[in-house]
Structure formats: C-alpha cells, structure tokens
C-alpha cells in the first residue's frame with residue numbers, strides 16, 4: 001500500500017480534472033487495507049444493504065453478464081452473484097491495489113469461476129458494444145470528473161433494453177437531516193478516519209465530494225442527456241444514498 005503525499009487535499013471544486021484524477025488514484029491506493037472495514041463502520045453497514053438492494057433490482061435477460069465499473073474491492077460484483085447465481089461478472093478499477101484486494105476476496109469466497117476483476121479506466125471501458133445485460137457503478141461516479149464520458153461508455157457496453165445502474169451518496173436535502181449530515185461528514189467522519197485510516201485526509205475529500213455532487217434530480221437529467229431512458233430514482237436510508245437506474249433504448 002502506498003503512503004499519502006499530503007495531509008490535506010485541495011477542495012474538489014478548485015482543481016483541474018487531471019489533478020482530481022491524481023488525487024483519486026492516490027486516495028484509493030493508500031486506503032485499500034482499511035477500505036472495506038471503514039465502509040461498513042462509517043455507514044453502520046448500510047453500504048451492504050444498499051448494494052444488496054441494487055443487486056435485487058438487476059434484470060438479466062440476454063447475455064447473463066454484469067459489468068462492475070470502478071469495482072474497487074468487488075463488493076457489488078459479489079452481491080450480484082449472490083442474488084443471481086446464473087450470471088458471470090466482469091469488474092474493473094484503475095487502482096491496482098483495489099483490484100488485487102478484490103481478487104483475494106473473490107478467491108476466498110470461491111467465486112473465481114464467476115467473477116473476473118482487472119485493471120481498467122471507466123473513460124475507456126475495455127469491452128465491446130452491447131455486451132452486458134446490466135452495467136453498474138457503486139460509489140464510483142462521484143470520483144470521476146468526466147462523468148458524461150463514463151456514463152456514455154456504460155451505455156455503449158450495455159445491450160439494448162439493458163440497465164445502467166448508478167449507486168451513489170448524495171448530500172441529503174431534508175433541512176433537519178442536512179445539518180446532522182453536515183456535522184457527520186465534516187466532523188465525525190474525519191475523526192473516525194483519523195483513528196482508523198492510514199490516510200485521514202482521504203475522508204475530508206470524501207465529505208467534500210459528496211457535498212459537491214449533483215442532486216438526484218440533476219443527476220437523472222445528466223443520465224437522460226447521455227441517451228438513457230425511463231430513469232428510476234430510489235432513495236436509500238433517508239436519501240443519504242440513491243440508486244438511479246436508466247435503460248438503454250432498444251434502437252441504440
């Protein structure tokens with residue numbers, strides 16, 4: 001695991017896309033060892049329920065293949081196979097440390113025959129057009145500055161009539177919860193991260209990136225603008241996280 005180069009990252013809305021990609025790569029290569037533990041701890045294990053909800057919404061009807069974009073340590077791939085044992089899964093992430101941790105986990109779970117993880121970039125998805133019944137990304141789109149390009153790539157590799165699923169944390173809209181959530185993101189989360197993580201600055205970045213992410217309505221419009229149709233929006237845990245599902249038009 002790499003060492004962080006800084007104890008503070010610049011605010012996400014003050015840096016270029018190139019610099020942000022460098023920050024994201026550094027963050028995920030320095031927090032890999034504690035990533036799963038902190039995900040479960042900081043979300044009170046809601047992240048497990050959110051991925052399970054997403055997997056239950058998946059519909060396989062043609063190729064029986066699922067693509068996990070920015071797969072990290074592979075938790076959405078694993079949830080998909082548990083829910084749909086007939087499928088095969090490909091997942092990729094641009095940070096090799098995350099992919100390696102995912103591969104070890106999949107071996108331990110005896111899922112090697114079902115799930116193949118590799119390195120790859122969401123801006124140039126390493127698969128042919130119309131390959132997957134379902135293409136998903138969990139907690140990844142927030143970390144990709146050129147999200148239009150990533151969504152267009154997800155659409156390209158999905159079969160016509162297939163689903164594109166985006167699970168992501170957003171800044172809660174309700175006025176009462178907004179204040180609580182702000183305190184949690186800016187004070188409690190960095191405090192826990194300081195105790196448990198090798199790179200506490202990464203969790204300041206996490207808070208910043210959530211606060212600066214588009215609202216669910218704005219994000220649904222972004223999906224529509226890339227050519228997806230019938231966008232469904234599902235709020236999870238009071239809207240801390242949302243699942244958006246778009247469909248690839250039959251004529252695409």
Ligand SMILES: C[S@@+](CC[C@H](N)C(=O)[O-])C[C@H]1O[C@@H](n2cnc3c(N)ncnc32)[C@H](O)[C@@H]1O
Pocket residue numbers: 024025028069070071072073074075076092093094095098120121122123137138139140143144
């Ligand atoms: C918060 S983690 C989510 C991991 C996993 N999907 C999960 O549910 O836990 C975000 C992941 O996005 C990856 N990532 C960010 N930009 C990427 C890109 N352009 N291509 C591939 N992976 C990317 C990071 O390396 C990181 O592993």
